[in-house]
Amino acid sequence: MLETSARLLRLLSLLQAHRDWSGPELAERLGVTPRTVRRDVDRLRELGYPVNASPGTGGGYQLGAGAELPPLLLDDDEAVAVAVGLRTAAGHGIKGIGEASVAALAKLEQVLPDRLRRRVCALNAFTVPMLRPQSSLIDPSVLTELANACRDGERLRFEYSDHSGASSRRTVEPHRLVCTEHRWYLVGWDIDREDWRTFRADRIVPKPPHGPRFTPRTPPADDLAAYVSQGVSTRVYATRATFRLHLSAAxxxxxxGPSVGVLEAIDEKSCLLRTGASSLDVMVIHVVLLGVEFEVVEPVELTERIRTVRDRLSHALG
Structure with a gap:
């Protein structure tokens, strides 16, 4: 009985690798006959694991998705990675994820062997997270609703609050969700404005019913991460500038960061930074605080503003 149980756990571990296994391959891995593999697969099905089987010479076994989440088998490195990931999940801008992470971590740590628990404790004890406080978190159910609309190609209706707090109703053909370290953005075609728009997900309040379905349009850019970065760091501001930084793009x-500006490599020792700000004075402070050597490419009046700030600082220093 113990031998059979151990073999079932080993079989389950192999199936959870998310690949197709032929009967002879599994039999060889487990040291049994293909007939025993078939019986073991039947036992896993009785336990609620949806094991799919395809007939023929090219057929095999694969673990499918079921109505309920079955227990997972993790190796040592996977278990440590999940435990550490759960501890840091609260810092990534999704409302309620911290509480869910703590609950999941408690279950995981309860069954971790001592050797793995020591590894996790060492990582946590000697690691200091440097995470910014989250001023606005997004409800996971909202994020899921947006993702489902993107997946299903279904028009999305929602109420949106802009940076000034003004609210408006939007009907959008959602394309993709883009996430940064601290925020999530929805990229979609705004039906009323007849143009692509980027929306902060934490400012979206879905207003179902959604629909109808639509034919996806050609996206506004091949690199949506760069597109969103340019939007939130440059296009949103009336004052824009381009600097040449004296270091490589890397x-x-x-x-x-992506929310600060868009970088473009020139050569191994320099790159362009395109960014925006609420005023030229803020732009000067913004670039100086980067702590790198730079030149102003445009606008011309920014160079004069830098001279003015330099003179004020010189006067202040006596």
Whole structure:
């Protein structure tokens, strides 16, 4: 009986690798006959695991999705990765994920062997997370509703609040969700404005019923991450500027986040930064605080503004 139970667990672990296995392959891995594999598969089905089987020489077994979530089998590295991930999940901008993470982590740590629990504790004890406080979190159910509308190609109706707090009703053909470290954005075709728009997901209040279905349009850019980055860091501002930074794009990316500006490589030692701000004065502070050498490409009046700020600082220092 113990041998059979151990073999079932081993079979389940193989099936959870999310690939097709032929009967002879599983039999070889388990050291049994294909007939025993078939019996073990039947036992897993009786336990509620949806094991799919396809006949023929090219057929095989694969674990499918069921009505309920069955127990998962994790190896040592996977278990440690999940435990550490659950501890840090609360910092990623989804409302309620912290409570759910704590509940899931409690269940996981209860069954972790001592050797793995020590690894997780060491990682947590000697790791200091540097996460920004979240001023606005998105309800997971809203995020799911937006994702489903993108998947199903269904028009989405919602109430939207802009940065000034003004509210409006929108009807959008949703295309994709784009996430940064702290926020989620919905990219979609605004029916009334007849143009592509980017919406902060935490400012969206869905107003079902949704629909009808639509034929997907050609997206506004091949790189939607760059498109959203440009929108939230540049296009949204009336004052825009382009700087030449004296370091590579890879190095600049360490200090310039997606919400700060868009980087474009020039060569191995320089790159362009396109960004925006509420005023030229704010732009000057913005670029100086990056702590890198730079030149102003445009606009011309920004150079004069930098000189003015320089003179004020020199006067203040005496």
């Amino acid at each position: 190095e600049a990316a360490k200090v310039v």
